[in-house]
Amino acid sequence: MDSEWPHRALNRLGFGPKPGEAEALRRVGLPRWLDEQLAPDTGPxxxxxxxxxxxxxxxxxxxxxxxxxxxxxxxxxxxxxxxxxxxxxxxxxxxxxxxxxxxxxxxxxxxxxxxxxxxxWQLREVMTDxxxxxxxxxxxxxxxxxxxxxxxxxxxxxHALGNFRDFLEAVGGSTAMLVYLNNRSSRAGSANENYARELFELHGLGRGAYLNALYNKWRDVPGATAGKPAGYIDQDVYEAARAFTGWAVEDGAGLGGEQRLPATGRFVYVESWHDNYQKRVLGQEFDPYQPPMADGRRVLSLVADHPATALHLCRKLCTRLLADDPPETLVKAAAQVWMDNRRQPDQIARVVRAIALSPAFADTPPAKVKRPLELVASFARATxxxxxxxxxxxxxxxxxxxxxxxxxxxxxxxxxxxxxxxxxxxxxxxxxxxxxxxxWWKTGALNAALPFAGPVTAAEAAEGWQRALVGGPPSADVTQAIMTGMALAPTARLTPGQKDGDAKLRRMVAFVAMSPQFQTR
Structure with missing residues (x-):
């Protein structure tokens, strides 16, 4: 590992280091840090x-x-x-x-x-995002x-660090998702396909496993007749939509006659709205008249256990934690960990650990641009x-x-x-x-003197803020760009605690943060 790995790890597995945290990580090592972060306690x-x-x-x-x-x-x-x-x-x-x-x-x-x-609990916050x-x-x-x-x-x-199958059911039965993808209005005879389609295309198997352009009958999909289809087609979406009929929200809707649901916003399963007839999803036959919610739960299990889901999710995780185009070898290795641990309560945590401890994680240079949430949080933490x-x-x-x-x-x-x-x-x-x-927005005053013990030259200030924000040796090009942009001579004296000195130092730290070295992770 190079000398800058703690800074890089904390920018990928957290929202960047606070002063002293990169050195603390160097001392304890990444495995021990992960042990703590992947099992956050419930204390204050x-x-x-x-x-x-x-x-x-x-x-x-x-x-x-x-x-x-x-x-x-x-x-x-x-x-x-x-x-x-x-x-x-x-x-x-x-x-x-x-x-x-x-x-x-x-x-x-x-x-x-x-x-x-x-x-x-920085890693939990990254995974929540x-x-x-x-x-x-x-x-x-x-x-x-x-x-x-x-x-x-x-x-x-x-569920951010837990088991994906449990996570899927929590999402599928959540009021927010039931409303957003219209499943609360899905009824037998007029099943709404929005949730079922996104379950396959976005939440689970991924667009790469959508094979409808190649096959229009379920039995033609490779592996389908053995109950192990390589991917999904529209027929799977239609049948899955029927499986989720009756998953609804207590939103005051009428049940027939003068009966109505309560208006609490909570999840409710309405048996009379469910399509109880036989179904076929991902090559699996569903018998009619199953117990309440059993059809939908079985679909969730089929999606969670499918190898395409492992690849889709692990590629997204590697993209989030490493780079826009992560190594395919790492994606496949993470997918194997995913499949091996799909019955474990901390499945997601185990996969994240495997990615973080991989050689690819250590060897991938910073190139991924921080999104605005990351940019704000990492700047606040670094300063x-x-x-x-x-x-x-x-x-x-x-x-x-x-x-x-x-x-x-x-x-x-x-x-x-x-x-x-x-x-x-x-x-x-x-x-x-x-x-x-x-x-500008009254979010808190920045300590302009943070990296300095007293008066500094403009060049020393630019270099000091680069070390504080980026973690590695300062870039001469960045220092020169700041001197030019602020019309400062490198030898100009800046005194923390004085109005003019603090104003220049605060502007300087913002300029350092505008550099590619801070904008990427």
Whole structure:
């Protein structure tokens, strides 16, 4: 391993190191660090909890029909609420202003940023971010926004390092996904295919296993007659959609006559809505009239156990943790670990460990561009910024192209570097960094003297901030670019603690963070 591996590992397996953490990792070694991170205890994470407790977001709206005007600063109170406490916000007939209906999304977005910066369980935060993108829901829809705190807390976070089969069922039965992909309205005789298609194409086997262009009958798919098809076709999607009929939400819908479901927002299985007749999915025959939810659960098991799912998920994990085009040998090795551990409660953690300890992980140079969430969190951590989250910061992250929980298509945000490198996107990235350094959005004052014991020259300051942010030897090209951009002579004296010195040092750290060395991981 080269001397910069701790910095690189903490940028990939976390949101970057705080001062001193790279050296601490060098001392304990990556295996021991992974042992702790992949089995986070349930004890208090004091620094993170303090940041969550202290955060306040502004909500303001005028009086309307049925509500008074509001302008106040609110805590993140929705994070711990059960779904039935927030579900009334989804009812368009109830008198709530628009900002009230969207406030749970803002709270979860703020908590996501705060946890990325302050949590000691960095790898869990990275995996939570990964799975939110993999199992994407669009919280711009008011019912999904109301369900988002429960989805984040009870589904994504709870299963982020666990067993994928259990994870699939938690997602499939979550209110957020049932609403987003319309399965709550799926009935026998008119099964909605949205969830079933995304289960195969995005959540499970992947687009590479979609073989409908080659085969239009299930028995023609290689391996299908033996119950082990190489991939899936539209017939599998149609039949799987029938298997999930009756998986619904207590949203007040009518059951016939004068009976209605309660309006709690919780999952419910409605037997009378389920298609009980025989089915065939992935070459497997389903007998009619199975026990409640058995059809859907069997589909989930078939998807979770399919080798194409292992390859699809492990390629996505390697892409997230290493590079846009990870080595195929690593993807296949990780997929084998996935399959070997598919009955283990910590299946995902075991796969992540195998990837992190692989030679490819150590040998792959930094090239993957950080997305805006990573950029903000890694900058705050590298500069030891005691960051809070404000509406202004959330708005700026939204404008950068990564509106947290606001991606409309089920694909989620792209995880390739070129998607984040347009001219407008780069300007937004630089604005994010400069705004954090100069505290434009009242997120916290940066300590301009952090790497220095006293007065320094401009060149020494640029080099000192490069060591602090990047971890390796400073780049002469970056130093020269900063001198030119700030119109500073390399020998100019900068004194921390003085207004002019602090202003220049803060701007300098933002410029260092704009360099390719910090922008990639």
């Amino acid at each position: 994470d004091d620094a993170c909890q303090s940041a969550l407790d202290a955060c306040r977001l502004r909500i303001k709206y005028d009086a309307g029909e049925g509500w008074a005007a509001v302008e106040e600063m609110r805590p993140l109170a929705s994070l711990s609420k059960p779904i039935d406490a927030l579900w009334p916000l989804s009812d368009g007939k109830k008198p709530f202003a628009g900002p009230e209906r969207q406030f749970p999304r803002l709270e979860v977005a703020a908590a996501t940023l705060l946890r990325a910066v302050h949590s000691r 990964f799975w939110h993108n993999h199992f994407n829901v669009y919280a711009g829809e008011q019912a999904v926004a109301a369900a988002l705190p429960a989805y984040d807390r009870d589904v994504i976070r709870r 030891a910024l005691d960051m809070t989250v404000t509406n202004g910061l959330l708005n700026e992250v939204d404008s950068s192209g990564q509106r947290l929980f606001g991606c409309p298509p089920p694909t989620g945000y792209p995880d390739r570097s070129d998607a984040w490198l347009g001219a407008a996107a780069i300007r937004r990235r630089w604005s994010l960094l400069l705004g954090l350094a100069e505290n």
